[in-house]
Amino acid sequence: MISLTTAPELQSQLQQCQQQKMQLEHDMQNSPRKPRGTVDFDLYRMKRVKTELQDRITKLNSVLHPNIIA
Structure with a gap:
């Protein structure tokens, strides 16, 4: 959950999440x-974490840059 914080803190969190996601993609x-035929649990874990990071990045972006249609 995104707590009520200032824009610079949110921007910092966004950059941190983006860096973690890029590192995870590199590791993957x-x-x-x-x-073939074996289950790679490490890869599944990395994919799950990558999806969670992408969700967090999307939420942070929507808080920092709201899409308000008037």
């Missing part, structure tokens, strides 16, 4: 591939 691309 460079992780060793498992043989």
Whole structure:
């Protein structure tokens, strides 16, 4: 949940989430591939965390830059 904080703090959180997501994408691309037919739980965990980070980035962006249609 996003707490009520100032814009610079939200901007800092946004940058931190974006950096974490980029690092996770890099780790996913460079992780060793498992043989076909085996379950790669580490990859599934990384994908789940990446999705959670993307959701948080979207929420932070919507708070920082609201899309108000008048």
